[in-house]
Structure formats: C-alpha cells, structure tokens
Amino acid sequence: MPTTPTRRPHPLQQLQDWDERRASFPGEHWLVLGAGVAVLLAARRSPSPLVRALGSAAGGALLVRAASGRDGLARVLSYVPVVKLLSR
Numbered sequence: 001m002p003t004t005p006t007r008r009p010h011p012l013q014q015l016q017d018w019d020e021r022r023a024s025f026p027g028e029h030w031l032v033l034g035a036g037v038a039v040l041l042a043a044r045r046s047p048s049p050l051v052r053a054l055g056s057a058a059g060g061a062l063l064v065r066a067a068s069g070r071d072g073l074a075r076v077l078s079y080v081p082v083v084k085l086l087s088r
Helices: 011-021 028-044 049-068 073-077 081-086
Strands: none
Touching: 028 049
C-alpha cells in the first residue's frame, strides 16, 4: 500500500509558528520600532526608487510589528495615562 507523503508547512508558516512558540524578551518591541525607523531613514537616502520602495515596505512592516506583534507597543501604551485619555 503506497504511503502518501506528508506535506511540510510553507517556510513562512514555519517561521510564524516558531515566533509564536518562542519567549519574548523585555523591550523587544522597542528594538523592532528602532529597526523600523532606521530602515525607513536609510531607504529615504537611496537614489534608487526600487530601494526606496522596498525599504519603505520593510520599515513599515517593522513598525506594524512593533505596534501589534508580540508584546507590542499597543499593549504597552494601554498602561500610559495619556493614551487612555486620548482614546476616550
């Protein structure tokens, strides 16, 4: 009887699964925020439109990750009193 091969998940899915299983470290979202800002600033200086577009996309993705990812800024900033006043 032939056996069916088991399908391996897509590499991106494997990376996401690994990321969900690992423990986060303190300040991780701040480092990702800094990396996103650095990538955006570096991309602005490039004369190539392709590099600017790819850098903007990568920097934006890092900013979104910092805001909403594991222990993201959205969760941290919910404890800041000024943010609570602005969200009313």
